Amino acid sequence: MSDLYTTLADLYDTVFDWDIESEADWIAERLGSGCRTVIEPGCGSGRMFAALERRGLAVTGIDVRGTNATVVLADMTDFDLGVFDGAVCPINTLGHLSHSELASHLEAMSRALAPGASYLVQLAVDAPVGEASRWEVERDEQHVRALWSVESRDADAGVEWHRSLFEVVAGHRAGEVHEEVHAMSFWTPETWGAVVDASPLEWTAVYDGTSPSRPRLDFTATGGLLWHELLRP
Numbered sequence: 001m002s003d004l005y006t007t008l009a010d011l012y013d014t015v016f017d018w019d020i021e022s023e024a025d026w027i028a029e030r031l032g033s034g035c036r037t038v039i040e041p042g043c044g045s046g047r048m049f050a051a052l053e054r055r056g057l058a059v060t061g062i063d064v065r066g067t068n069a070t071v072v073l074a075d076m077t078d079f080d081l082g083v084f085d086g087a088v089c090p091i092n093t094l095g096h097l098s099h100s101e102l103a104s105h106l107e108a109m110s111r112a113l114a115p116g117a118s119y120l121v122q123l124a125v126d127a128p129v130g131e132a133s134r135w136e137v138e139r140d141e142q143h144v145r146a147l148w149s150v151e152s153r154d155a156d157a158g159v160e161w162h163r164s165l166f167e168v169v170a171g172h173r174a175g176e177v178h179e180e181v182h183a184m185s186f187w188t189p190e191t192w193g194a195v196v197d198a199s200p201l202e203w204t205a206v207y208d209g210t211s212p213s214r215p216r217l218d219f220t221a222t223g224g225l226l227w228h229e230l231l232r233p
């Protein structure tokens with residue numbers, strides 16, 4: 001497992017602790033007024049999970065790491081925790097799964113969702129190579145500068161390499177600099193569409209996660225922060 005989720009987990013939680021209130025409103029709205037129970041595979045320390053609970057949803061978060069007492073330790077490619085009204089999986093978490101693991105995950109999700117339920121997945125599809133995102137976050141007296149980019153990819157193998165750089169400007173780890181390159185799955189609109197087509201779920205919409213209004217896009221859209229809506233028929 002990447003150092004980002006072990007020795008660097010507190011820095012990771014800081015740099016991704018940006019304001020998700022409007023995104024959580026949008027997710028709750030898309031899941032629908034009849035949605036009461038939600039599952040979040042790969043919930044990490046529970047950033048989105050907590051935001052959805054503040055909106056009255058009962059969220060079950062699962063992760064392969066025991067990040068806190070409320071997180072259920074389970075592998076998202078094979079679990080059985082009952083049936084939920086909706087599901088969400090933000091910030092490219094599914095990119096950690098290989099192509100065959102993603103197929104197993106979608107099978108597991110179809111068993112975990114009630115008929116008519118939506119699964120909102122934020123997954124990069126053919127994101128630009130070499131374009132770095134840079135941002136800074138201050139939280140709990142910790143101040144971290146972050147850089148993230150897709151450094152290179154092997155399209156035929158369906159793999160790409162992401163570079164992350166965290167510079168700790170203030171806090172108990174001040175002065176630390178951590179640079180890491182880790183492999184993620186590479187998806188195109190065609191390969192992602194094909195794996196969903198082969199699953200029991202249906203791919204019903206794509207939205208632009210970089211815009212506050214999250215407009216609907218064409219199924220051929222590419223980018224690093226796309227939201228995909230899947231339906232359990």
Ligand SMILES: C[S@@+](CC[C@H](N)C(=O)[O-])C[C@H]1O[C@@H](n2cnc3c(N)ncnc32)[C@H](O)[C@@H]1O
Pocket residue numbers: 005016041042043044045046047048062063064065074075076077089090091092093096
């Ligand atoms: C990008 S983080 C996202 C955390 C959280 N969803 C958020 O929005 O902050 C990905 C998470 O997925 C978890 N993960 C990776 N592979 C997994 C698997 N096969 N089953 C369950 N969790 C997994 C990691 O431990 C990590 O916490």
